[in-house]
Amino acid sequence: MHLKKEQGWRSNEGKKQLLTLKPYVPGKSIEEVKKETGLTKIVNLASNENPFGCSEKVSEALSAFSKYAHYPDSRARQLREKVANHLGVKQNQLLFSSGLDEMIQIISRCLLSEETNVVMASLTFPQYRHHAIIENVEIREVPLKEGRHDLEGMQKAVDERTSIVWICNPNNPTGTYVNEKELRRFLEQIPKDTLVILDEAYYEYVTVTDFPESISLIREYKNSLVLRTFSKAYGLASFRIGYAIGNEVLMEKLDVCRLPFNTSSFAQIAAQTALTDNTFVKRSSLVNQKGLQQYYSFCDEYNVQYYPSQGNFIYIKPDKNLEEVFQYLFHRGYIVHPTKGGIRTTISSVEDNNGIISLLTEMLIED
Structure with missing residues (x-):
């Protein structure tokens, strides 16, 4: 590889197709969002993580591991x-x-x-x-x-x-x-x-x-x-x-x-x-189904477009500017994922689901 002192790497080095791409930019951390919004509670529902954590058995198993140098x-x-x-x-x-x-x-x-x-x-x-x-x-x-x-x-x-x-x-x-x-x-x-x-x-x-x-x-x-x-x-x-x-x-x-x-x-x-704790997985799935039903009821009542979901998230298409929807939720402590034509939100606890649904209802009623 040839280097130029005044430019660093030669401008023609590397794959040209990479010029069309941008590196993955992670969302802001919970602490960053708290600082920006002044809120004490932030709920991140943008990444489809399991809101209920993982099996308690995992911590027990990891605590017994000590071969850090290998x-x-x-x-x-x-x-x-x-x-x-x-x-x-x-x-x-x-x-x-x-x-x-x-x-x-x-x-x-x-x-x-x-x-x-x-x-x-x-x-x-x-x-x-x-x-x-x-x-x-x-x-x-x-x-x-x-x-x-x-x-x-x-x-x-x-x-x-x-x-x-x-x-x-x-x-x-x-x-x-x-x-x-x-x-x-x-x-x-x-x-x-x-x-x-x-x-x-x-x-x-x-x-x-x-x-x-x-x-x-x-x-x-x-x-x-x-x-x-x-x-x-x-x-x-x-x-x-x-x-x-x-x-x-x-x-x-x-x-x-x-x-x-x-x-x-x-x-x-x-x-x-x-993998040994199937009870945790089944419980996560069951709670997820109940959460989806919360969103289905809201969408049906307010005529909001959505797709029935087989994941731990739902994609909805409110008849509003999506950036406005995202910002409205963001500044009230809920982070969702805006995407082409709609927003995707992770299914969470009954409380968190109701929090999002209440804010979306407020937006629709304001019209």
């Missing part, structure tokens, strides 16, 4: 065994990552090239698009239909150069889902050398009976891959640990692009412990 187990052997048993898959069908953000990076780095393209929804998790741009591939975005993936339109967008089709299921930010019948029909039409990735980050919150049995689908369709995480229902977002499930050959290929020691010892212990 690298973590790069293969995550104990966690691998527990997840494999939990899902009923082989251990070599699993790959672990520092959250699903890193998994998306691993997959994109490993499978995408300038000769390929990717297909995804136009309103979905933005990291699919972000990493496609980094790898300088063509992005084919298909608009949602009534908040749902348009699988027919996505199938038409696939050609011999399509490397990956991304399906966020349930979809973030809309909370909608692709059912078993729709997905099977789609997989039958997709070329066998195109990878269909099912991002099931919110799987544990799903309650519908026709949601795809994705683990079974992996056995039938070798070109399918499932992503799951411990960040959401398990409440381990700060530990950054997620995983992929797929056929053994694909997992070995993806593992080449994984950094050594990419998941910490703490994350591995927390995840394998959280």
